Amino acid sequence: MRQFIILGHDVPTTAEFSLSDVAGGAGRLDVLCRCINAGLFLSHGIREEVRIHLVLDDEYTVRFDGSTAKRLYPDERAVASRIQGALEAKADAIGHQPAEVSPGVELYRMDFESTLAAVASDATVVELHEDGEPLAEASTPENPVFVLSDHHDFTDEEAEALAATADRRLRVGPEILHADHTISVVHNWLDTAGYQSY
Amino acid sequence: MRQFIILGHDVPTTAEFSLSDVAGGAGRLDVLCRCINAGLFLSHGIREEVRIHLVLDDEYTVRFDGSTAKRLYPDERAVASRIQGALEAKADAIGHQPAEVSPGVELYRMDFESTLAAVASDATVVELHEDGEPLAEASTPENPVFVLSDHHDFTDEEAEALAATADRRLRVGPEILHADHTISVVHNWLDTAGYQSY
Numbered sequence: 001m002r003q004f005i006i007l008g009h010d011v012p013t014t015a016e017f018s019l020s021d022v023a024g025g026a027g028r029l030d031v032l033c034r035c036i037n038a039g040l041f042l043s044h045g046i047r048e049e050v051r052i053h054l055v056l057d058d059e060y061t062v063r064f065d066g067s068t069a070k071r072l073y074p075d076e077r078a079v080a081s082r083i084q085g086a087l088e089a090k091a092d093a094i095g096h097q098p099a100e101v102s103p104g105v106e107l108y109r110m111d112f113e114s115t116l117a118a119v120a121s122d123a124t125v126v127e128l129h130e131d132g133e134p135l136a137e138a139s140t141p142e143n144p145v146f147v148l149s150d151h152h153d154f155t156d157e158e159a160e161a162l163a164a165t166a167d168r169r170l171r172v173g174p175e176i177l178h179a180d181h182t183i184s185v186v187h188n189w190l191d192t193a194g195y196q197s198y
Numbered sequence: 199m200r201q202f203i204i205l206g207h208d209v210p211t212t213a214e215f216s217l218s219d220v221a222g223g224a225g226r227l228d229v230l231c232r233c234i235n236a237g238l239f240l241s242h243g244i245r246e247e248v249r250i251h252l253v254l255d256d257e258y259t260v261r262f263d264g265s266t267a268k269r270l271y272p273d274e275r276a277v278a279s280r281i282q283g284a285l286e287a288k289a290d291a292i293g294h295q296p297a298e299v300s301p302g303v304e305l306y307r308m309d310f311e312s313t314l315a316a317v318a319s320d321a322t323v324v325e326l327h328e329d330g331e332p333l334a335e336a337s338t339p340e341n342p343v344f345v346l347s348d349h350h351d352f353t354d355e356e357a358e359a360l361a362a363t364a365d366r367r368l369r370v371g372p373e374i375l376h377a378d379h380t381i382s383v384v385h386n387w388l389d390t391a392g393y394q395s396y
Binding site for chain 2: 037188
């Protein structure tokens with residue numbers, strides 16, 4: 001399985017936002033929506049062995065699971081609508097029990113460190129870092145989880161938690177890319193390397 | 199310079215579409231908007247040496263130029279709004295004289311073959327094809343132009359025109375990707391290869 005954790009720092013934690021203003025009033029939720037797009041979609045299908053965890057303002061985590069997602073469309077508005085639906089159900093997320101809000105989409109009352117710890121237990125945590133090993137020279141990790149941030153850098157606390165948990169440190173390229181573009185590159189790297197651990 | 203030509207087969211050629219329905223009523227214009235995003239944006243800036251040509255229903259071509267683009271935002275709605283603005287000015291595009299509609303955005307009354315011929319004169323035309331040379335093994339082309347289609351395959355006519363003009367045939371990966379994801383992969387390939395012909 002390939003997993004991605006994306007940190008949204010300004011995004012809503014309530015459903016009261018307009019689907020016509022995801023890039024403004026919804027705190028650059030558009031970035032997270034494009035990460036779902038880049039992470040889950042192939043040209044004519046869904047990447048079934050992918051999970052994406054969107055951490056909303058270090059309070060909730062919305063999980064998209066490619067193996068069970070249904071009627072998911074790739075445009076920003078459609079993905080934002082699914083996230084809005086998840087937030088409408090947040091009262092049903094109690095402790096670490098998720099609210100299941102639509103096929104393949106669950107909402108957890110979990111912050112970044114809890115989500116990272118839960119995912120890391122059976123995955124190879126990859127930190128993407130400018131001092132990391134270049135992708136082209138690196139071996140492909142088994143069951144990788146890549147941790148990415150939205151349009152903001154990681155906070156010091158987030159960076160420390162990630163560095164303390166990371167098993168590998170990789171570098172995508174000489175340019176600093178948007179999170180969703182990074183996901184496209186990483187998928188292609190794993191595809192091309194004939195990654196078959198799932 | 200790096201260029202991309204993207205063919206939109208169902209998209210509007212008039213400005214009468216809703217920015218709240220770009221993935222539906224606007225004929226999957228969302229795909230083309232994401233191609234602008236993937237083609238032009240770095241994490242904290244614009245790729246200045248990139249031009250993207252969106253061919254709308256084989257009738258008009260909207261050109262986005264990274265070197266002159268201003269106040270361009272990466273979300274689908276914002277890009278769709280720029281395309282809508284271009285279509286509002288289409289009466290000003292006469293012959294091969296474009297309508298300049300906002301900084302870095304021009305609309306030409308040109309179909310795919312005219313656009314391809316104009317771009318090809320001083321570029322390396324790259325056809326992405328499953329029988330092509332894998333990116334990882336290929337040398338990087340000078341001044342490449344990559345030709346991509348939206349959610350539809352190329353028509354027979356388009357495929358023939360492209361094959362007749364192409365200088366190189368490359369393969370991105372074992373999986374068939376969305377056009378915007380392909381652009382992210384191609385940019386990273388050129389970035390990583392230290393592509394410096396511009």
